[in-house]
Amino acid sequence: MTLKEEIQRRRTFAIISHPDAGKTTLTEKLLLFGGAIHVAGAVKSNKIRKTATSDWMEIEKQRGISVATSVMGFEYEGYKINILDTPGHQDFAEDTYRTLTAVDSVIIVVDAAKGVEAQTRKLMEVCRMRHTPVMIFVNKMDREGKDPFDILDELEQELQIAVRPLSWPIDMGERFRGVYNMYRDSLDLYKPSKQVVTESVHVELQSSGLEKHIGDSLSKKLRDDVELITQVYPVFDREAYLAGHLAPVFFGSALNNFGVKELLDCFVEIAPSPRPVQAEERIVDPYEENFTGFVFKIHANMDPNHRSCIAFVKVCSGKFERNVNYRHVRFNRMMKFSAPTAFMAQKKEVLDEAYAGDIVGLPDNGGTFKIGDTLTSGEELHFKGLPSFSPEMFKYIENADPMKSKQLNKGIEQLMDEGVAQLFTHQFNGRKIIGTVGQLQFEVIQYRLLHEYNAQCRWEPINLYKACWIESDDLAQLEDFKRRKYQYMAYDRQGRDVFLAESSYILMMAQQDFKNIRFHFSSEY
CATH class of the missing domain: 3.40.50.300 (P-loop containing nucleotide triphosphate hydrolases)
Structure with missing residues (x-):
């Protein structure tokens, strides 16, 4: 195969959502269809001791959540698929933001009962900023949830993007009968199965065979719904999707393996191959x-x-x-x-x-x-857009076992390299401060230090509002600032000056009093 053909057959995408929408389960089922695994792991079930392929860290298996982005690649019908399964929990959002810089498109998973949640909105903003094409999978149709038309309205309002259903559910919850695949003009009947890939029954929408499979009343409702969709929603336009202006929507149940193959088949056909960076x-x-x-x-x-x-x-x-x-x-x-x-x-x-x-x-x-x-290969190039945001929570990290200080230092060093948290060293007392965007990260760091590095740490409180990187062309004013704020100055891991503000008022006053100093809330400046 030529270089161009190899690149054109690649599809690299991230799966993002709010926690518990079924993102990791969907990843499992995509791997199942790709033949990369043969049995899908029950992410939540304690009876089945198989954990999800993408949740491989010990703490992920115990908590049933993803705390790190996993990368998985497999072949499917001539395409090379690269999936990045991201953490949904907001405490690990920074890992997800960085992952979005490495993908060409995104699948957003939405829970049919809960609709669009706060974390999903934030992630969509990052996609919009980067003009990343988005596809939406409305999950858990085998449970009672919102009306599909209400879900479409919510998606348009909350995510600020035009939508176009490419599959449509036939009822929901215990009455869920399947989906009509509008992209392929065929009917896929629902047979619940967590492990086996079930075959679809294909029936034309206008044929009398439809009544035979789902009955008269559901057939009429389905035809009415599809007619309404064609009148209200724009015709699917691949160029609008690739530009990030239109999101195709699919319905299904990832846990029961339903609607996933339809999503995957359409995805490999319309999703972008690698794009310019x-x-x-x-x-x-x-x-x-x-x-x-x-x-x-x-x-x-x-x-x-x-x-x-x-x-x-x-x-x-x-x-x-x-x-x-x-x-x-x-x-x-x-x-x-x-x-x-x-x-x-x-x-x-x-x-x-x-x-x-x-x-x-x-x-x-x-x-x-x-x-x-x-x-x-030799060129001087710098890729941009990999930010480190100012943390929102801070704690002193102390060694709980003096015999293991070497292990603790190595553990802190390696975990900070991952970018899940940031390390600052106080210029006044030399103590180490860890900054994160959420409480859960402190628990994960403590757990991983103990189980992966055999090092024990303890946390001590510190009252801080924000950490901001400072720089100035006026060196005299910069030195004056550092001298006056000596007790609130720290170094980051690159040795850059960081101002630790105790409150929003103190930060505001510092910005007013020192006009020639630039305060940055992201380390990428």
Whole structure:
């Protein structure tokens, strides 16, 4: 296959939603259809001790939630699919925001009973900012939920995007009979099955066979609904979808394997192949011969036996090859990688080559990579748009076992590399402060330090409102500020000055009193 053909058959997308909408379950079923797994893990069931493929960390198995983005790749009908299953919990939103910089399209999962929730709105804003094409899967139709037309109205209002149903449910809850596939003009009858891929029955909408399968009243309602949809909603336009202006909507039940294949079949047909990526210097086209890529995520302890870190690299252009020298732009150094890996969540296999759109794992044992690092065939390039936001919660981290200080320091170092939290060192007393966007992250850090690094930490309170990075062209004023605010100054891991404001009032006064100082609430400036 030529380079162009290889790249055109790739589909790299993220699945995002509010917690508990069924995102990880949908990922499982997509893998099941792709033949990547043979039995889907029950994400919540304690009776079945199979956990979801994408939730492989110990804490994820215990809590039944995703706390880290998982990467999975498989082949499906001639396409190479790369799925990134993201955490839905808002405490891990930053991981999800960064993941969205590495995908070409997104599937949003919405719970039919709960509709659009706060976290989904936030994630949609990031998609809109980046003009990422969005497809919506309304899940849990086998339970009682909102009327499908009400759901469509809510999607348009809350997500601020035009929608077009490409499948339509026939009743819901215990009366759920199936969906009419408007993209293929066929009827798919519902047979609940969590493990087996069931066959569809295909019937034309206008044929008398419809009554035979779902009865007279449901047939009439379905025909009326479909007629109303064609009058009210715009005809599906692939260009509008690719531009991020129109979202196709599908209905189904991920847990019972229903509506998922219809979603996947339509997705591989209409979703974009890898798209151009904006670097600081220029726009990078995926079909360029030369390899370029950037690190969007780092994960410590993929294999606890080897204490290994993995840097996830999104290939932006050309072809990546094993044992070929590539330039690490930040270090200005050529490097070759003997064991690049392809992923199936935690399981990984060595790959010889990867193309634009693929996600490659590079072993990183010596702190070689940081989030945002660029690799190229030699060109000086910097990819942008990988922000670190100002944390909202802060605690001092203290060593609870003085015999294990080395393990604790290594653990903190590696977990901070992942970008799930930020580490600041107080300039006044030298104490380490961890900043996060949510309480759950503190629990995850403490749990992982203990179970992955055999190190115990304890948290101590600190009263802070915001951490902001400061810079100024007026060096005298900057020094004056740092001297006056000495008790509230810290360094981040790059040694940059950070002002720790105790309240919004103190921050406002500082901004008013020191007009020549710029206060940044994201580390990407």
